[in-house]
Amino acid sequence: MTAMKPPACWSCGGTVDADGLFCASCGALQPPVLGDFFARFGLTPGFAVDVAALERRYFELQRRMHPDRFAARLPKEREYSLQHAANVNEALQTLRSPVRRAEYLLALLGKAMRSSGEETVDDEEVLVHALEMREELADAMTRAAVEAVAATARAEADQVTAELAAAFARNDLTAAGRLTLRLKYLDKFLDDARERRGRLAA
Ligand SMILES: [Zn+2]
Numbered sequence: 001m002t003a004m005k006p007p008a009c010w011s012c013g014g015t016v017d018a019d020g021l022f023c024a025s026c027g028a029l030q031p032p033v034l035g036d037f038f039a040r041f042g043l044t045p046g047f048a049v050d051v052a053a054l055e056r057r058y059f060e061l062q063r064r065m066h067p068d069r070f071a072a073r074l075p076k077e078r079e080y081s082l083q084h085a086a087n088v089n090e091a092l093q094t095l096r097s098p099v100r101r102a103e104y105l106l107a108l109l110g111k112a113m114r115s116s117g118e119e120t121v122d123d124e125e126v127l128v129h130a131l132e133m134r135e136e137l138a139d140a141m142t143r144a145a146v147e148a149v150a151a152t153a154r155a156e157a158d159q160v161t162a163e164l165a166a167a168f169a170r171n172d173l174t175a176a177g178r179l180t181l182r183l184k185y186l187d188k189f190l191d192d193a194r195e196r197r198g199r200l201a202a
Pocket residue numbers: 009010011012013014015023024025026027028
């Protein structure tokens with residue numbers, strides 16, 4: 001994908017900086033360009049995202065877009081600063097979670113997940129394993145027991161995340177869709193484990 005030439009500044013008609021944020025001539029903040037979530041951080045769409053770098057870029061953008069900086073500027077710039085801040089916030093929420101990033105990427109690549117009501121794991125082995133884990137969690141009567149079950153699920157989630165990255169890397173979207181669903185189940189399971197642990201005495 002070739003980078004598009006940034007449009008001229010809305011305020012003075014001058015040249016806009018390469019990242020499309022500010023005018024190089026008059027310094028005016030430019031309206032946000034609504035590309036995909038990856039583009040909002042200057043990234044090419046892909047599952048491999050350095051979350052620490054993403055968060056650094058997020059804070060940098062939030063700092064540069066902070067409404068206080070535009071208090072004495074044109075009303076239009078104040079408005080754009082709020083839009084920019086909302087846009088990068090929305091993008092960050094999606095991209096920093098592996099599950100949400102995978103779902104978003106699948107949709108972007110044209111393979112949307114089925115709507116949540118019809119999502120099923122059709123692999124019987126995976127299904128049986130998931131039910132066993134549910135039973136183990138239901139049987140765990142101490143925080144330590146819950147933590148042990150959760151640790152196994154976390155290790156499995158790490159493994160599935162690695163497989164998911166490999167599936168996206170070789171552009172196998174069918175496998176990526178299946179693994180995303182598994183990761184979603186594991187995330188939900190870990191949420192439930194946290195909740196159960198909170199309800200148990202130490
Ligand atoms: Zn300008």
